[in-house]
Amino acid sequence: MSSEASGAPKFRQIAEQIRARILSGELRPGDEIPSERAVAAEYDVSRPTATKSLMLLRELGLVHSVQGSGTFVSDLAVNRRASERYTKARTSGRIYADGTRAEIVAAEVVPEAPEHVVRALQLDAGSAAIRRHRITWEGDRRAETSTSWFNAELAGTAPQLLVRERIFSGTLTYVETQTGRRGTYARDRTCARAAGVDAEPLGLGDESAPVLVVEHTVYDQSDRPIEFAVAVYPADRWTYEQRYDLS
Incomplete structure (x- = not known):
């Protein structure tokens, strides 16, 4: 509201x-x-x-x-929410602001997607899925590591998903353009944990360092999932805000 x-x-x-x-x-x-x-x-x-x-x-x-x-x-040491990134992508054609860049470190079809990905994308057990893994930089600092997952059937209609190059309009906007499907709403699940294997790509140097994890699923007009993304943030690069009525 x-x-x-x-x-x-x-x-x-x-x-x-x-x-x-x-x-x-x-x-x-x-x-x-x-x-x-x-x-x-x-x-x-x-x-x-x-x-x-x-x-x-x-x-x-x-x-x-x-x-x-x-x-x-002010110089904000925070990451922008997904909703604000989508708004920027749809108004400017670019998902990242100036001074922010993404390094695509993997773009591939995984023959058997992990169970949590299968569940999020509503795939059959053992199905393949497209995986795009990236590290996002703000200036000279690593601000986020994230992995986007898509149904492997998109490999033919959205081939850029399998190329290790940035999609400047954002993966969701690209998939919408290629398929005619449109993201109409999203659900986020947020939790905190130790960095573990994400410590190295985030440049933390300590696997016990705290990180925030956001699981983000975008749905189309038919309530079918388009994209499932898992983003990991260092503790000092994230802020969460929510407005709600008290009446």
Whole structure:
């Protein structure tokens, strides 16, 4: 439910819109955000309302003010949520923001997919599946390691899934384009654990280091799974937020 639809105060609605631009990568660290006067004019609100919007963004750690210069996007050591990545992909044609790159380390058909993949993609036991494994970098730091799984039947209609090169629009957008299927909703399962074998690709150096694991499944308009992805993040590269009503 959007802030506006839920009747949230106007200053929160404005802050949420600016926050979405920051987390989508439209506004990058160091970018100047509109002044209080500009926010008041753009959203047709009073200066006090604009002031409260920017104050909320500062409280969330998304922006900081420099005396005599303005308000700027802070350097966020967090990963963007999948929903925000998809929004960026569909509006800009690119799933990653500037300064972020993905190294594809595997793109292959696995003859017999692991049991949890078979279950997530609703395949028959012993079925093959396409596996794309990547390491995502932000600057010179490893920010995420992830594996996307697809039904092996897509090998013919979406051959780029088997090429160890980035798909700049994102794998989901590419599969949608090739098949006509469209992702309509997703489910995430989140847990924390020791890094184990993921310590090395994340550059942690300690298999007991804590990591966050997100299992992400995208479904099409017929409730059939399109993509099952498992992403692993270092403890200091992730933030989780949820808005909910208390009434």
